[in-house]
Amino acid sequence: MISDKYSITLEKPSVEEFLNLRNKIGWGELDFDLAKMSLDNSLFHVIVRDNTQLIGMGRIVGDGAMYFYIQDVIVDPSYQNSGIGTALMEQLENYLTVAAQKGTTIGLFAAKGKEAFYARFGYILRPSESLGNGMCRFV
Template identity: 35%
Template sequence: MNHSSKPEIRHELPQAEQYLALRVEAGLSPMSIAGAEAGLPRSCFAVTVYDGEQLVGMGRVIGDGGCFFQVTDIAVKPSYQGRGLGKAIVREIRGFLDTVPQPSYVSLIADGEAAGLYAQFGFVPVMPESQGMFLRR
């Protein structure tokens, strides 16, 4: 695929529809428009990557803004993968996390080989001391 320009990193939220479409295209679980419209504005920090007006990558930090933070929604459009955009997104997020109150607890769930990416930015497994769990609704 021929990409017209160098993707632009922005510190802004994506539109709900673009967010939902990129999640699915990148292999993340689908979410509802109601959930996206309620949840996106409550983000602590957001990174989006655009090629023109097309959303091609994103990542968010959610949490209480002081003690607890979770990195979520790291996604890159498949046709843009392998170009360092995931690393650029996590670098921007790590820069934000370096400004939050200390001590604080920052967590994420690494799917598949993504653990190698997150490890480059200081994230370490919590096992065996802790175990990640979830309740899908």
């Protein structure tokens, strides 16, 4: 449960806010137009504000049918460990409870050291007994 002084809403952040929050956690520079297109094409957004300041966000991307990916669960470093990440995940999971049907795959890439956080929500590590390594390619 997050503090009553923070507001949580189901809306996308501005591109400037998104880029600023990414920079605060060290994810580096990203082209404005690329970020805008990515936010615009997301399936679902949730944000947390302290007054007007964006302090956390999460979103879901995918095809809206068989594949959903939890993306950009970000909490401003000065607000971490205060329940904001959990509140974001709860909202993302609420959306998925309705949108994801039997046969759906929900994926995510955990930042190093954050695997246990996502395991609390039922996500499993790869590789496992039946699954190979997850892979990605950065451009």
